[in-house]
Amino acid sequence: MKRLQDVEHHETEDLYYPTMCKVIGAKQITEMEKWYELEMPEGQSLGHGPGQFVEVSAFGIGEAPISISSSPSKNGKFELCIRQVGTLTNVLKNYETGDSMGIRGPFGKGFPMEKLFGKDILVVAGGIGLVPLRSLINYVLDNRKDFGRLIILYGAKTPSELLFTDELKMWKDRDDVELHVTVDQPDETWKGNTGVITTLIPSLDLKLNTTIAAITGPPVMYKFVVMSLKSKQLPDDQIYLSLERRMKCGVGKCGHCQINGVYCCQDGPVFNYVDIKPLEEAL
Amino acid sequence: MECFSLLRSDVPALIDHLGDFGEVIAPHGKGDVSYSFEAVQDSCDVVLDYNRTLLPLKKMFLPPVEKLMGFSLKNESYEQVDVAITSRVFFGVHSYEMQSILRLDHSMLTGSAESNYFKRRQSSRFVGISFEPDEFHFSESVGIVIEEMEGFDLFLNEVDGDFQLYVLTENGQEMLNGFDKINITEPEIVEGRHFKKKIRYHYNRLPRVFQYAYHSEVWADVASRCVGCGACTLTCPTCFCFDVQDEVEVTAEDGIRQRSWDSCMLSTFAEVAGGENFREKTINRTRHRLYRKFKYITDEEGLPWCVGCGRCTAFCPAGISMPDIVNELIQEDEKAQYHRTVRV
Numbered sequence: 001m002k003r004l005q006d007v008e009h010h011e012t013e014d015l016y017y018p019t020m021c022k023v024i025g026a027k028q029i030t031e032m033e034k035w036y037e038l039e040m041p042e043g044q045s046l047g048h049g050p051g052q053f054v055e056v057s058a059f060g061i062g063e064a065p066i067s068i069s070s071s072p073s074k075n076g077k078f079e080l081c082i083r084q085v086g087t088l089t090n091v092l093k094n095y096e097t098g099d100s101m102g103i104r105g106p107f108g109k110g111f112p113m114e115k116l117f118g119k120d121i122l123v124v125a126g127g128i129g130l131v132p133l134r135s136l137i138n139y140v141l142d143n144r145k146d147f148g149r150l151i152i153l154y155g156a157k158t159p160s161e162l163l164f165t166d167e168l169k170m171w172k173d174r175d176d177v178e179l180h181v182t183v184d185q186p187d188e189t190w191k192g193n194t195g196v197i198t199t200l201i202p203s204l205d206l207k208l209n210t211t212i213a214a215i216t217g218p219p220v221m222y223k224f225v226v227m228s229l230k231s232k233q234l235p236d237d238q239i240y241l242s243l244e245r246r247m248k249c250g251v252g253k254c255g256h257c258q259i260n261g262v263y264c265c266q267d268g269p270v271f272n273y274v275d276i277k278p279l280e281e282a283l
Numbered sequence: 284m285e286c287f288s289l290l291r292s293d294v295p296a297l298i299d300h301l302g303d304f305g306e307v308i309a310p311h312g313k314g315d316v317s318y319s320f321e322a323v324q325d326s327c328d329v330v331l332d333y334n335r336t337l338l339p340l341k342k343m344f345l346p347p348v349e350k351l352m353g354f355s356l357k358n359e360s361y362e363q364v365d366v367a368i369t370s371r372v373f374f375g376v377h378s379y380e381m382q383s384i385l386r387l388d389h390s391m392l393t394g395s396a397e398s399n400y401f402k403r404r405q406s407s408r409f410v411g412i413s414f415e416p417d418e419f420h421f422s423e424s425v426g427i428v429i430e431e432m433e434g435f436d437l438f439l440n441e442v443d444g445d446f447q448l449y450v451l452t453e454n455g456q457e458m459l460n461g462f463d464k465i466n467i468t469e470p471e472i473v474e475g476r477h478f479k480k481k482i483r484y485h486y487n488r489l490p491r492v493f494q495y496a497y498h499s500e501v502w503a504d505v506a507s508r509c510v511g512c513g514a515c516t517l518t519c520p521t522c523f524c525f526d527v528q529d530e531v532e533v534t535a536e537d538g539i540r541q542r543s544w545d546s547c548m549l550s551t552f553a554e555v556a557g558g559e560n561f562r563e564k565t566i567n568r569t570r571h572r573l574y575r576k577f578k579y580i581t582d583e584e585g586l587p588w589c590v591g592c593g594r595c596t597a598f599c600p601a602g603i604s605m606p607d608i609v610n611e612l613i614q615e616d617e618k619a620q621y622h623r624t625v626r627v
């Protein structure tokens with residue numbers, strides 16, 4: 001047990017003060033989602049790893065946990081992509097180039113990159129789940145020779161909800177990326193796959209001993225994706241999932257993000273499937 | 284360990300004397316039924332015999348509402364809050380309450396050590412006092428006897444209406460310098476103070492009970508009576524969850540960000556945008572509350588995170604009793620074991 005006597009003053013932290021970051025780029029990329037590029041003051045870098053998140057502040061409204069969407073290899077600047085779903089996120093919609101955004105973090109455990117080097121990476125992104133996984137994808141692309149295959153499965157409700165369409169095109173055109181996109185409800189122009197994301201899994205040809213899966217999506221998605229991967233015999237410990245929970249502090253204090261005895265903001269949001277399998281509240 | 288005798292009538296003089304070491308905070312009566320830790324104005328108002336305060340001593344270190352920063356909407360900027368480090372003497376604290384502060388220290392200082400909490404917690408001295416257990420206390424069942432003196436600088440043990448004063452630390456010694464109403468004496472063991480409420484197992488067997496209790500039928504029964512008011516967690520001395528809100532002044536130019544105690548028993552505690560609620564039903568929340576007290580943290584730290592103060596039970600409008608739930612789980616576990624053996 002940690003005791004007061006064990007703690008020195010200089011070891012304590014002011015946990016709740018944001019750093020004011022400048023918005024240097026902003027663009028509404030779909031009906032619901034806006035992309036932002038931010039810059040830390042005095043040329044600092046955020047120092048995040050793929051899969052980590054920040055707490056974004058708008059004074060007078062509050063804070064929300066938001067994934068860092070850019071690769072750490074992009075120095076000094078970082079990107080967010082925020083879906084407008086409620087009070088705070090709708091206020092953030094009005095933020096444009098030149099405004100300041102309060103940022104705390106980076107927080108949480110991202111993808112354990114040391115275990116991913118040399119492996120085939122299978123990314124499974126449902127909807128807004130592409131936002132955190134984009135940091136992983138771009139990290140792999142920036143260090144392409146350090147990884148094996150890069151397979152990306154991406155599902156959205158409709159074609160108009162697809163995020164980062166320019167990048168999707170770029171990925172599609174590269175011969176070192178295997179991209180498979182599907183939509184639940186196609187429109188007249190849609191020529192690609194239709195159906196939920198799990199329909200993309202059976203036909204995949206995976207090298208079981210070297211493939212690492214990284215999954216993010218809406219809460220309902222996880223169980224089904226894990227089931228499909230297991231029926232392909234992918235070992236449990238090669239599956240990583242990034243989970244969403246309500247979060248207030250991001251630093252293991254406020255209690256909101258607990259999954260049974262685990263704090264999602266500290267032990268996650270990226271978990272190895274083996275570690276959360278025994279947790280009844282996880283999936 | 285030195286021990287002195289002290290007359291009950293001389294306790295106010297001791298409290299006055301302790302004022303030299305900082306602001307003295309002690310239990311006060313609020314009507315006949317409710318007690319509260321307050322700063323001492325007149326040492327004669329301090330209550331020496333009380334069962335429990337409504338709000339735990341925690342409120343002095345983790346205030347119910349705390350300003351985290353002030354901000355200006357116009358300038359998109361904020362101002363830091365200076366948490367003052369002040370010397371304080373907490374007088375008349377029960378052993379379970381002291382144990383709750385030691386647990387709170389762990390919760391707030393482990394991982395990221397929070398500066399706000401640390402500053403408030405620094406420079407505090409504690410004077411304990413014995414108590415007569417009522418029908419709700421069960422701290423002995425979680426390993427905390429009435430005379431548990433860990434964490435205290437001084438401890439007052441009531442003997443036949445007067446007190447024996449134990450000196451436990453150098454700070455305690457210093458606090459008695461120049462106080463002459465005490466006489467050295469032999470420590471006595473006080474008999475006859477008994478806990479009326481008990482958990483049937485030693486607390487070190489509880490993690491095992493909880494290991495198998497996740498799908499117990501007890502949860503549904505408790506949940507059917509719970510009204511979800513959150514009183515149990517808001518009065519609990521070891522609960523530390525909080526919410527953060529921004530408040531804007533009517534001028535709409537400035538405001539503050541503050542945090543306030545929150546409760547995992549409230550229905551929206553684990554809800555996210557889009558309506559997904561990760562502990563949607565009362566049964567999920569009731570179970571979570573007890574697992575937080577007897578399993579999750581306990582597995583890591585080896586101690587129950589419930590200190591047996593009885594507040595959650597005493598102040599529950601539905602009469603839901605913490606030790607009763609645990610005893611029901613034990614009973615159910617015994618039955619299950621019996622069936623397991625019979626089948627084998």
Ligand SMILES: Cc1cc2nc3c(=O)[nH]c(=O)nc-3n(C[C@H](O)[C@H](O)[C@H](O)COP(=O)(O)OP(=O)(O)OC[C@H]3O[C@@H](n4cnc5c(N)ncnc54)[C@H](O)[C@@H]3O)c2cc1C
Binds near residue numbers: 128557
């Ligand atoms: C680790 C993590 C990463 C995330 N990454 C992104 C991302 O990259 N892009 C994106 O658009 N969204 C992301 N989210 C979801 C985002 O945090 C919520 O959509 C947002 O908090 C909703 O806030 P609101 O005020 O607009 O909604 P409201 O529904 O108005 O929120 C009401 C209250 O609930 C709280 N709340 C609601 N949902 C959440 C939630 N999921 N987590 C924490 N608090 C919540 C808010 O703090 C607020 O106080 C992420 C969530 C987590 C946990």
Ligand code: SF4
Binds near residue numbers: 514516548599
């Ligand atoms: S105090 Fe009683 S009724 Fe209220 S939330 Fe707690 S258990 Fe339920």
Ligand code: SF4
Binds near residue numbers: 519521594
């Ligand atoms: S759970 Fe109940 S009895 Fe235990 S410490 Fe909290 S309020 Fe006291």
Ligand code: FES
Binds near residue numbers: 249253254
């Ligand atoms: S977000 Fe506060 S504890 Fe995890």
